[in-house]
Amino acid sequence: MDSVYAPYPDSFYGSHLSVAPGWKVGGWPMWGYTDPAPQSCPACDTEMDPLLTIDTFEWDSSNRSWIPYEDQAAASSPDSRYRDLRQPTAVQIGSGYKQQIYICPAAPEHPHTELMQ
Structure with missing residues (x-):
């Protein structure tokens, strides 16, 4: 953990160790721009479970801990040929x-319900 996260170890754990970015089935959804809010079933008001996350990026350039091992050297390169490594699916959700x-x-x-963040 670097000095930026020293006062916020929970934030370090959440962004670097526990909640993986990218496409996934099930698991734990990442917080968006607001605090997490339970998704309630419109038919029975039961708290819903995450089924699928479709992410524009597989990892964030500010969070290098999720870069696949085989892409780490290229991700550090200034060569523009490696610019799209974090978006291998070429799918873009919104902006x-x-x-x-x-x-x-x-x-x-x-x-089912959906949430775009």
Whole structure:
């Protein structure tokens, strides 16, 4: 942990060690621009579970701990050929956001909800 995170060890843990960025099924969704808010099922008001996260970027240039090992050297290169390493799918959500799809654990046939952050 570097000195920037020394006063905020929880923030370091969250961004560098626990919540992986990028595309994923299930797991723990990252906080967006606001504090996390439970997603409630519109049919039965049950708290919904994350089903799928579609992220524009697989890792953040300010958070190098999630760069795949095989991409680390190229990601540090100033060569413009390596500019798109963090977006290997070439899918862009909004202006570089992530799309989260939630499912009702009580009844999978209930409507899914989505959240773009």
